Amino acid sequence: MIDKVLGDIDADLDNSLSRLFDWLRIPSISTDPAHAGDCRRAAEWIRGDLEAMGFEASVRETSFHPVVLGHLPKPGAPHVLFYGHYDVQPVDPLDQWDAPPFEPSLDEVEPGRKVIRARGACDDKGQVMTFLEACRAWKATEGGIPVGITVLIEGAEENGSKGLPEWLAANKDALKADYALVCDTGMWDRETPLVTTSLRGLVYREIKVRCADRDLHSGSFGGGARNPIHVVAKIIADLHDETGRVTIPGFYEGVRETPADILEQWRSLDLSPEKFLGQVGLNQPAGESDRMLIEQIQSRPTCDANGIVGGYTGIGSKTVIAGEASAKISFRLVGDQDPQKISDAFDAFVAARIPADCSVEITRYGTSRAIQLPFDMPALATAKAALTEEWGREAVMIGAGGSIPIVGDFKSTLGLDTVLIGFGLDDDRVHSPNEKYDLSSFLKGTRSWARILGALGGKTA
Amino acid sequence: MIDKVLGDIDADLDNSLSRLFDWLRIPSISTDPAHAGDCRRAAEWIRGDLEAMGFEASVRETSFHPVVLGHLPKPGAPHVLFYGHYDVQPVDPLDQWDAPPFEPSLDEVEPGRKVIRARGACDDKGQVMTFLEACRAWKATEGGIPVGITVLIEGAEENGSKGLPEWLAANKDALKADYALVCDTGMWDRETPLVTTSLRGLVYREIKVRCADRDLHSGSFGGGARNPIHVVAKIIADLHDETGRVTIPGFYEGVRETPADILEQWRSLDLSPEKFLGQVGLNQPAGESDRMLIEQIQSRPTCDANGIVGGYTGIGSKTVIAGEASAKISFRLVGDQDPQKISDAFDAFVAARIPADCSVEITRYGTSRAIQLPFDMPALATAKAALTEEWGREAVMIGAGGSIPIVGDFKSTLGLDTVLIGFGLDDDRVHSPNEKYDLSSFLKGTRSWARILGALGGKTA
Structure with a gap:
C-alpha cells in the first residue's frame, strides 16, 4: 500500500513542483503592509489546493492576516492538527539575490544535487507542501488519507504570529485533535532525519540600575560614589559559577x-x-x-546577557561615572522549569545586589515554558520509525535550543502535544537572500510524510 | 608693611573690579574658532595690564591660541612661575543665563553677600586677577613685589591646553623658576581656605572582547557559545574585592x-x-x-568603568548573543604609582580572563602620573600660614581627586613643583550658565596672595 503511494509521489514530482512554484510566486510578505493583498492571495491559493484534495476549507479572518483552515475527518482513525505558514520573510537586500526571489527555479548546484530557489522555498511553503503532497498521493492512490486531518496555515508567523493566539482561543472547537504536527524545522544533516522533541522556554528581563542622580566626574567622585556599571557587571558575573552553572537559587528545579x-x-x-x-x-x-x-545547546537551561549599556560609549575617553547602567538578561528554560518562579528568583537575586543608596527597575518581557515531549510518546516512536525507514538512517530525536511560541499555545490553549518534523538544512539561508530547499528535502520529505501518515493511521503494509 | 598693602587692596577694590570687568567683557571662548580674535584680544589685554605694572610682557605664538608671558625678576629673592588662563568655556545654553554672559555685574544674592556674575568670573579670569591685583598693591605701596615672578597666561585651557606642552618644552629658559603657583582651584568652603597638595594621575583603557565572528541567536547557540558581555562583566567584577580594594597585582605599589x-x-x-x-x-x-x-576621593587610587556596551541595547527584547562587547576602564593614581606598570598589569589582568577562542583588543588612551607635593615643602607651609592668617581659619591641605594635566608638564618638562591655591566655591557654576565668583573670594583672595607673596619673599612684618 505504501509502495503505491510512494511510487505516485515519485511519478508526480513535476506536478508537485509546479504547484509549489505557483504558490512561491505570490510575494506573501507578512510584515510589509504593501503585501497584505498578496498574503490574502497566498491564503486563497492554499484554500483552493485543500479543496481540490477534498478538504472542507475556508479562509478565516483574524485581527491580522487571515488563516486557512481545512478539515478532512476520518472516523475511527487518529485526528491530527497540521500547522504551517504561508507568509514569508522580506527579501531585502534584494541586490544580493542571484535571481528574483519570487520567480522560483530548480537549479543544479552540484552534480546530482538540485535545489528549489525562491523566497519561501523552505520557510515554510516548501515544507508545508511536503505534507500536502503526501496527503494528495494517499488520496490519489488509496482514495483517502490514513488519519483525520485539520490543516491550519497561518499568515503571520514571520510577524510573531500576530493575532493567532487569540484566534486559537476563539476557535478551539474547530481545532480538536489528538496531537499536532508541525513542518517548520530541520534535519540533523543532509542524510539524517530529525524529530524535534523539545523546545526551550524563555524568561527575558531588563534591569536598569540607578546610582547617582546624574553623571559624575570620575576625578571628583571616583572612589567615593557607587558605579552602576560595576553593580550590573557584578550581577552578570555572579549569575554563573566557575563550572558554568547558573547560581540563582532553585534555578534547576524542574530540569x-x-x-x-x-x-x-x-x-x-x-x-x-x-x-x-x-x-x-x-x-x-x-x-x-x-x-x-x-x-x-538544547537540553540544558541557560542564562545570557543579551545587551548591556552604560556610561560613555562614544569614540575616545571620557572620565565619567554614569548615573545608571542597564542590561538585558534572558534565560532559556527546559523541562518543567517554572518561568514565574525563575522570574521571581532572578528579581530577588538582582535586588540582593543593589547597594542601599541605589535602585533597580526591572522590565519583564515575555516568558514561556519549555515544551518537552515524552520520549516514549507513541506518535513520536511511530514517526521516528517511518523517518528511519525512508532515509535509511536512524532519525535523531533531539531538542531545539530556541522557542516556537505557537507550539506553547497549542499546548496551553488546545491541550495538544506537537511533533515537529522538518527537512530544512543548515545552508537553506532562510530569512536571507538566495533561500533554497533541496530537491531531496522536498521529495524525500513528501515520502517521509506519506510513510508517517500511513504509520500513524496503522497503514504501513 | 603688609598692612599697608592690604589697606591699598581694600581701598582700590572698585578699580580692581573695573579692570576685571574690562577683561570679562572679552568673549575669549577658546573652543570656538569664531572667537579666535577675541582670544587674542584677551591676551593683548592682559599683556597691557602686566606692562602697566612694570612687567616685561609679550604675546607669544603657539600652534593654537597665543600665550602671554610676563617677567619681573627680583634678584636675591625666590622666583615663581604663576600660571592661569584667559580663555573661557562656551556659554550655551544661552537662554539659561539670567543676564548676558559677557556683561559682568556685581549682584547682591543675599544680604551682605555679593557676587561677580559673568562667564569667566571665577574660571579663570577672576582667579588670575586675585594674584595680579596683589602684585599691583605691592608695587603701588612698596615699590616692588617681594618675589621674582614669571607670569604665564594661556588661552587654551578649556581646550585641553592645546599647544601648550610643546610650547613649554620649546621655552624652558624663559620659564625658569623655583616653583609654580596656580590659581585655578577652590576653597574647602566659603570660610575655609585650601591648599591643594596632590592631584591624581590617570590610566585610561578601552577593551573590546571578541568571541563569535557574528551575533548569534541565543536559542541556537545559548549555552554553547561564549558571551563577550559575560567576559567583560567578569573582568569588571574581578577588578575589586569585597572590601573595595583593586585586585590587580602590584596596583598599590607606590601608594x-x-x-x-x-x-x-x-x-x-x-x-x-x-x-x-x-x-x-x-x-x-x-x-x-x-x-x-x-x-x-583624593588620596587613594581608584578604578572605574566609565562606559560599557554590547549586544542589543534598543527598546524591547532581542534574543541575541553578541559577537563583541567593550568597556572603557580607568584608574586614578596617587603618590608614586607608575602609570606604565599599572597599564601593563591591567593588560595582563584582562588577557588572563579571555577564553582561549576569544580575543581582546586594548586601546590605550592618555596616562599621567599623580602629582604629590611633599607635605613639608617650605613654600607650602608658608602659603598655608598666610592663608590661615587672612581667613582666620586653618587652611586645609588636601588633594584633588582629578587631574590638571599641565601641572604634570610643569613637573616633567620644567622640573617645577606646583602650589595650587584658589578661591572658587562649589556653587560657582563654572562651565555652566550664570557663572559667578563671590566678591569675598575676589577681595580676600587678593589679600591672601598679598600675604603669600610677602611671606614667600620674607616680607611679613
Whole structure:
C-alpha cells in the first residue's frame, strides 16, 4: 500500500513542483503592509489546493492576516492538527539575490544535487507542501488519507504570529485533535532525519540600575560614589559559577535528566565543538563543564546577557561615572522549569545586589515554558520509525535550543502535544537572500510524510 | 608693611573690579574658532595690564591660541612661575543665563553677600586677577613685589591646553623658576581656605572582547557559545574585592600612607557621606571600606568603568548573543604609582580572563602620573600660614581627586613643583550658565596672595 503511494509521489514530482512554484510566486510578505493583498492571495491559493484534495476549507479572518483552515475527518482513525505558514520573510537586500526571489527555479548546484530557489522555498511553503503532497498521493492512490486531518496555515508567523493566539482561543472547537504536527524545522544533516522533541522556554528581563542622580566626574567622585556599571557587571558575573552553572537559587528545579539511551544517541552524533562552534569562529563549549556541547545547546537551561549599556560609549575617553547602567538578561528554560518562579528568583537575586543608596527597575518581557515531549510518546516512536525507514538512517530525536511560541499555545490553549518534523538544512539561508530547499528535502520529505501518515493511521503494509 | 598693602587692596577694590570687568567683557571662548580674535584680544589685554605694572610682557605664538608671558625678576629673592588662563568655556545654553554672559555685574544674592556674575568670573579670569591685583598693591605701596615672578597666561585651557606642552618644552629658559603657583582651584568652603597638595594621575583603557565572528541567536547557540558581555562583566567584577580594594597585582605599589597629622586634619573636616554624596543622591561610600570617604576621593587610587556596551541595547527584547562587547576602564593614581606598570598589569589582568577562542583588543588612551607635593615643602607651609592668617581659619591641605594635566608638564618638562591655591566655591557654576565668583573670594583672595607673596619673599612684618 505504501509502495503505491510512494511510487505516485515519485511519478508526480513535476506536478508537485509546479504547484509549489505557483504558490512561491505570490510575494506573501507578512510584515510589509504593501503585501497584505498578496498574503490574502497566498491564503486563497492554499484554500483552493485543500479543496481540490477534498478538504472542507475556508479562509478565516483574524485581527491580522487571515488563516486557512481545512478539515478532512476520518472516523475511527487518529485526528491530527497540521500547522504551517504561508507568509514569508522580506527579501531585502534584494541586490544580493542571484535571481528574483519570487520567480522560483530548480537549479543544479552540484552534480546530482538540485535545489528549489525562491523566497519561501523552505520557510515554510516548501515544507508545508511536503505534507500536502503526501496527503494528495494517499488520496490519489488509496482514495483517502490514513488519519483525520485539520490543516491550519497561518499568515503571520514571520510577524510573531500576530493575532493567532487569540484566534486559537476563539476557535478551539474547530481545532480538536489528538496531537499536532508541525513542518517548520530541520534535519540533523543532509542524510539524517530529525524529530524535534523539545523546545526551550524563555524568561527575558531588563534591569536598569540607578546610582547617582546624574553623571559624575570620575576625578571628583571616583572612589567615593557607587558605579552602576560595576553593580550590573557584578550581577552578570555572579549569575554563573566557575563550572558554568547558573547560581540563582532553585534555578534547576524542574530540569529533568535525559534518559540514558537518548543521551547515548546524542553522544553518538559526535557534535564536536570544532564543527558546531567552528562555524562562528569559536571552539570552546561555554556552558556547564560537565555536560556535552549537544546538551548545553538544547537540553540544558541557560542564562545570557543579551545587551548591556552604560556610561560613555562614544569614540575616545571620557572620565565619567554614569548615573545608571542597564542590561538585558534572558534565560532559556527546559523541562518543567517554572518561568514565574525563575522570574521571581532572578528579581530577588538582582535586588540582593543593589547597594542601599541605589535602585533597580526591572522590565519583564515575555516568558514561556519549555515544551518537552515524552520520549516514549507513541506518535513520536511511530514517526521516528517511518523517518528511519525512508532515509535509511536512524532519525535523531533531539531538542531545539530556541522557542516556537505557537507550539506553547497549542499546548496551553488546545491541550495538544506537537511533533515537529522538518527537512530544512543548515545552508537553506532562510530569512536571507538566495533561500533554497533541496530537491531531496522536498521529495524525500513528501515520502517521509506519506510513510508517517500511513504509520500513524496503522497503514504501513 | 603688609598692612599697608592690604589697606591699598581694600581701598582700590572698585578699580580692581573695573579692570576685571574690562577683561570679562572679552568673549575669549577658546573652543570656538569664531572667537579666535577675541582670544587674542584677551591676551593683548592682559599683556597691557602686566606692562602697566612694570612687567616685561609679550604675546607669544603657539600652534593654537597665543600665550602671554610676563617677567619681573627680583634678584636675591625666590622666583615663581604663576600660571592661569584667559580663555573661557562656551556659554550655551544661552537662554539659561539670567543676564548676558559677557556683561559682568556685581549682584547682591543675599544680604551682605555679593557676587561677580559673568562667564569667566571665577574660571579663570577672576582667579588670575586675585594674584595680579596683589602684585599691583605691592608695587603701588612698596615699590616692588617681594618675589621674582614669571607670569604665564594661556588661552587654551578649556581646550585641553592645546599647544601648550610643546610650547613649554620649546621655552624652558624663559620659564625658569623655583616653583609654580596656580590659581585655578577652590576653597574647602566659603570660610575655609585650601591648599591643594596632590592631584591624581590617570590610566585610561578601552577593551573590546571578541568571541563569535557574528551575533548569534541565543536559542541556537545559548549555552554553547561564549558571551563577550559575560567576559567583560567578569573582568569588571574581578577588578575589586569585597572590601573595595583593586585586585590587580602590584596596583598599590607606590601608594604612600598619609602622615598621621594630615589624616587627623582630614578627619576633623568631618566630610560626611550625607553631605558629599548626598548632593548627587547617594549616601554610601563606595571605596575601600577601611578608608574615610575623604581619603577615597583624593588620596587613594581608584578604578572605574566609565562606559560599557554590547549586544542589543534598543527598546524591547532581542534574543541575541553578541559577537563583541567593550568597556572603557580607568584608574586614578596617587603618590608614586607608575602609570606604565599599572597599564601593563591591567593588560595582563584582562588577557588572563579571555577564553582561549576569544580575543581582546586594548586601546590605550592618555596616562599621567599623580602629582604629590611633599607635605613639608617650605613654600607650602608658608602659603598655608598666610592663608590661615587672612581667613582666620586653618587652611586645609588636601588633594584633588582629578587631574590638571599641565601641572604634570610643569613637573616633567620644567622640573617645577606646583602650589595650587584658589578661591572658587562649589556653587560657582563654572562651565555652566550664570557663572559667578563671590566678591569675598575676589577681595580676600587678593589679600591672601598679598600675604603669600610677602611671606614667600620674607616680607611679613
